[in-house]
Amino acid sequence: MTTIQDIFNHLHTHAEISWEEFETTNYIKGLLESEGVQVQTFTDIPGLVAEIGSGKPIVAVRADMDALWQRVDGEFKANHSCGHDAHMTIALGTLLSLKNKDFDGTVRFLFQPAEEKGDGALTFVEKGLVDDVDYLYGMHLRPAEELASGEFSPVIKHGAARFVHGAIQGDDAHGARPHLNANAINVATDLNNLIRNMRVNPMIPHSIKMTQFEAGGKNVNIIPGSATFSVDIRAQTNEAMDELYQQLQDATKSVANFHGVDIKLALGANVAASVTNDEAIELMSEGIKVAVGETALSEPIVTTGGDDFHFYTIKRPHLKATMLGIGCDLKPGLHHPDMTFDYNAIPKAVEVMTQTVLKTLNP
Known part of the structure; x- marks a missing residue:
């Protein structure tokens, strides 16, 4: 049986840069199809969409897929120094966690390419993948100086x-x-x-x-x-x-x-800079409190870093969206070739996202 740790290890060691995430797409597709999950892929780009449940409302969980191209130990290579391998693992863990639970509505998982290029989200918007979505949740590992290990923020206010x-x-x-x-x-x-x-x-x-x-x-x-x-x-x-x-x-x-x-x-x-939604932030806050306790709930994170996640809400203003900030002792920093973080944050983040989706679908 494939474990969450196995999934992360594979994604981490098979990094692919923006618009070249075809093997990553195939890996996730095969994994989900083996679990009996409906999957949609595309003929022109990497990336995929998976759904569980049926009907309204529709809650989407987005994970970015691409790695950075940078020098690591003297060699240029694709490297997951931004945590997208963890994001995909958390989304997959959430899907597997929800698959056998009772809820009303649909949960759509967006495995999106090319966040680092800044145009992956726009491409998914143009394909109509969020036109009928009511709530959208994303996530991002946070550096140690922004968020303590074990803490979670219900919103990341990107610049x-x-x-x-x-x-x-x-x-x-x-x-x-x-x-x-x-x-x-x-x-x-x-x-x-x-x-x-x-x-x-x-x-x-x-x-x-x-x-x-x-x-x-x-x-x-x-x-x-x-x-x-x-x-x-x-x-x-x-x-x-x-x-x-x-x-x-x-x-x-x-x-x-x-x-x-x-x-x-x-x-x-x-x-673009973030466009936040109070209702989505409150639901994420409730998910954090249920999953890991009220003491783990942190204040909103304000950062000059950017993420193309926010094009979803700018292009489709009806979306109620927020991003989960994940404290994981990430050092020495995002995009550093030797970036490391505490893997134990992944299963906790899976539980936070799972509880947030359930709170959204079953208020």
Whole structure:
């Protein structure tokens, strides 16, 4: 018999990056079909949907599937340093826990690809997978400095995040003739200096910084005219995000005009700040208290980190949604290649999610 520990171990050791989670999809599909659970997959993307129960209301539980691509022990590889392996395990554990329980309504489990790219949730929305859903629950492991081990928060108030990719387009010049071109390194430096001084209301947590830059080739006697760069923007509100993004666009135009070059910006991932629902938060709070006790119920978590989960509620405002914050002694931090957490948080989170769904369906 496959245990929750077996499931986690498999998912952890078979990590796949965004939009490549096909083997993960097949593993979950096979596991659920062996349990007699109805499963829907897609011909064009990885990911799957599973359902138990029937009728209304419909409660959905979402788990993200993708891993990060990062250097681990000197080797680049897919790595679950964001806890998505745990999220899938918790969703599967919740499904197996609910499968033999009595409840009124339907529980739909969304195993969603490409959270790290920021467009997986939007793709699931476009497929109509939450159009008839009444309540939506997500989850995320939290770093030790945010939430103590064994504690659970009924809501994670994420901020907005945007990843912007830029290209400076100009001509190369001989190293002895710097007057013949605009050095792309100088162009990027001037832009970065402006970025470092961008501000919005200081009462709103925010940051904007250049996180990638590449210019030049193997020859050091060539002044590069072209370069590429990326900018990471974070803000606690969608309004502050719009302000920062406009400042970046204005600064880019100004620097391009000054140096006489072309700078193109392309928006990559675009993750919205959370839109919370008091009823869903209260139901999650009740689930926490029933599952692990009132002392384990923590205050709401406010973080500048982002999650594409919130596109579900932005695109489908009828959804009553919240994300469970899971305290698990996660160190040294999310996205660190050597991230570890206390596995014992998984079965507790399964019970919390199970009780929350039951509270929602059988008030």
